[in-house]
Amino acid sequence: MHTAVITDTMNKDFVLAVEGLTVSFDGFKAVNDLSFYVDENEIRVIIGPNGAGKTTVLDLICGRTKATTGSIRFKDRELTKMKEHEIVRAGVGRKFQNPSIYEDLTVFENLEISYPKGRSVPGALTFRRDRAVKERVQEIAETIFLADQLDQRAEYLSHGQKQWLEIGMLLIQDPELLMLDEPVAGMSVSERKKTAELLNTIIKNRSVIVIEHDMKFVEDIAHKVTVLHQGKILSEGSMAKVQADPKVIEVYLGH
């Protein structure tokens, strides 16, 4: 019967199908028998109190943490058996919680490294900065509001700009599934607004999973919200439905 469910869900062409996912750290189940599905072009927001396992879920999908049991299928490929760089090459991009950029390199070089070409050792040695690369970097830099900073060393960027740069580094890979871990954390109000705008332009033609605490922001972008609590799904559905769910209210107010 379980297999019937799987075939059924596979027929529906989900981009990402997480099923029975469990990871245990020394007996502590950070994620416990989790199942959820992400549609094509869907924006899914994962919320939940601290320690609910949100970041662990992203870690599992991108291969940073290995699942104890369960499966993660991305376009019919089993991610749990793949290495991190293979998962990226399959089309999954992931932004970390703290801006993770190369401070010693310029904005251009940061984006160029993420350009999906010359990823092997000989490929990187013979990589040419041709017109296609430059145009693509320029295009992305404009999208992330950094077109006039291409020669700037990344360490001189503001916190918000660093977050955008990392989003840009993912965009240049053109992933089919984009995962963002708290993209607006630590941003000023104006940066936050610009980021929402940015996310709305970049989500076209791809699926996105976002972890976010900022409820205003979640309301603005989410198609569907998944509430995690102690490694399990507490509630799932539209923002309105989730907010009205007594279990969700209990968890957030009870703690």
Added chain:
Amino acid sequence: MLKSDRTFFLRPQDMIGIAVLAFLLIVILPLTLDNFRLQFVGKYLTYAFVALGLVLCWGYAGILSLGQGVFFGLGGYCMAMFLKLESSSVEATKIQTTPGIPDFMDWNQITELPYMWQPFNSLTLTLIAVILVPALFAFIVGFAMFKRRVGGVYFAIITQALAAIMTILIIGQQGYTGGINGITDLRTLNGWDIRTDSAKTILYFVCVALLIACILIAYFVKSSKLGRILVAMRDKEDRVRFSGYDVANFKVFVFCLAASLSAIGGAMFTLQVGFMSPSFVGIVPSIEMVIYAAVGGRLSILGAIYGTLLVNWAKTSFSESFPELWLFGLGGLFIAVVLIFPNGIAGLWQTYIAPRLGPLFGGTAARRASPPATPPAPPPSGSAAPAAAE
């Protein structure tokens, strides 16, 4: 047009830097130093190959190896084995029990040339071995460690252990390696006597030429995308991994490259000095080599060369007058570099001298002129208050 946009792998200031170094090594030093001192410089320069490898491996990629002496030694031993076989002809060794094998083998009751030594009858195979044997060894070590994500201090300690193991192995296997005395009494290279003054002068120039070729290779790697990936890896390894790169492969590559560069230095050392012994393989020489790169500037290809020359010159001068004090001097120098000028001589040059000379000599002048365009980042408030149900 981007400032960072260039088609050739050498920037104008790099070409000037290389030209100045070449002029110093090819013209000034040979004209001002006597043969005896020039041979010292030639010996120092063989360590510069190691420092060059360390700039790529440690400076750029952030992989600190405390065992570069192993690769220097492997290169040196490969060359020494060839030279030893050449000087152990049946005629020259007819007083031995088994003529035609190296003398130390005979003393150790070995009656037949070991298989390991057979390829070193050929100069071509020897030259290939000088590059490939250390690279292969580095590949095995690097692959085993980097694929398992061993890095940082653990890697440094393991490489240091390798240096110790290699020394013990060489000393222990006296019959095959010449033991603690090393491989000595080397005379000719394909019939050419390498002990004469003129041969030593020629070898000095060969060494300089090879060093400059290796510097060009280092610049090529540095300016390729691979060079930038190394810097990126040093900073945010996970980000590189999650940008679709197999990080371990890049580490293995740069470790192997550093090994091969060190080995070329080792081979030139054997040729110029005329022997090879385990005292150039172990922990102390390996750490000294790291100090050369640190003093010169671990982020600067040319800086590491000057650092090597300077530290060795200081070592020779000091240990001539105060032999006991030298090790303290070396230790003090290392502490000073770490505490006061972490980017070594090259860092001092780039901070204080190059900006006064204009962009052609340092390149940083233009960059320094443009201050950070944006105010410093606000502190990230990592866990903003969750407010789902409010």
